[in-house]
Amino acid sequence: xxxxxxxxxxxxxxxxxxxxxxxxxxxxxxxxxxxxxxxxxxxxxxxxxxxxxxxxxxxxxxxxxxxxxxxxxxxxxxxxxxxxxxxxxxxxxxxxxxxxxxxxxxxxxxxxxxxxxx
Amino acid sequence: xxxxxxxxxxxxxxxxxxxxxxxxxxxxxxxxxxxxxxxxxxxxxxxxxxxxxxxxxxxxxxxxxxxxxxxxxxxxxxxxxxxxxxxxxxxxxxxxxxxxxxxxxxxxxxxxxx
Numbered sequence: 001x002x003x004x005x006x007x008x009x010x011x012x013x014x015x016x017x018x019x020x021x022x023x024x025x026x027x028x029x030x031x032x033x034x035x036x037x038x039x040x041x042x043x044x045x046x047x048x049x050x051x052x053x054x055x056x057x058x059x060x061x062x063x064x065x066x067x068x069x070x071x072x073x074x075x076x077x078x079x080x081x082x083x084x085x086x087x088x089x090x091x092x093x094x095x096x097x098x099x100x101x102x103x104x105x106x107x108x109x110x111x112x113x114x115x116x117x118x
Numbered sequence: 119x120x121x122x123x124x125x126x127x128x129x130x131x132x133x134x135x136x137x138x139x140x141x142x143x144x145x146x147x148x149x150x151x152x153x154x155x156x157x158x159x160x161x162x163x164x165x166x167x168x169x170x171x172x173x174x175x176x177x178x179x180x181x182x183x184x185x186x187x188x189x190x191x192x193x194x195x196x197x198x199x200x201x202x203x204x205x206x207x208x209x210x211x212x213x214x215x216x217x218x219x220x221x222x223x224x225x226x227x228x229x230x231x232x
Contacts, residue, residue, distance in 0.1 A: 004161075040224070040225070041224050041225070042122075042124075042207045042209070042222030042223050042224050042225050043162065043207070043220075043222050044222070045219055045220065045221075048219070056219055091161070091162070105150065105211075106152070106164055106167070107152075107164070107220065108164075109154075109161040109162045109163070110161060111160070111161045112161060
């Protein structure tokens with residue numbers, strides 16, 4: 001079974017520039033998550049999609065971050081304009097479905113995109 | 119919202135010894151507690167999880183215990199090996215309708231010395 005795919009793996013940009021990350025979840029997984037992992041900390045949820053709908057974006061800085069999952073499969077996360085404090089690893093994860101539908105909620109993570117903002 | 123505290127932040131053991139990592143959570147509604155292992159530059163990988171209807175779960179050298187009254191859970195690794203060296207994250211989740219959210223601890227860097 002193929003895992004969660006992300007690209008690019010690394011990105012270096014200047015502050016105030018824009019950047020986009022792409023995620024392809026495990027086939028058949030309805031739920032997709034974007035996390036921000038700052039060095040030395042645990043992942044922090046930014047946004048959660050169920051199919052192509054947003055179920056939680058309470059921790060997404062909406063003035064500069066946006067995300068979409070138009071066809072309920074791939075997703076993109078965008079930052080515009082970037083700030084120095086956005087330097088982090090951006091992790092995408094997917095799960096089969098929320099627990100209440102299938103009893104399965106294990107999240108599988110992608111390799112992440114390491115963003116450096118100069 | 120949920121808050122997860124994890125201790126210690128670093129742990130160094132000799133090969134063959136046991137390692138214990140402890141986490142506390144704040145939301146009594148949390149009912150799912152996974153543990154992830156993250157090697158340097160790699161993705162987090164689930165190693166074990168426990169749900170609120172059980173107090174302990176084992177998988178070979180790894181075990182997790184849960185005390186819902188005290189709102190804490192622990193990861194136990196026995197007979198540690200150098201390849202166990204990694205950062206370990208605990209997490210807790212609650213579920214509400216169609217949404218459940220994982221809140222992670224800050225991680226424990228485990229070093230197993232040969």
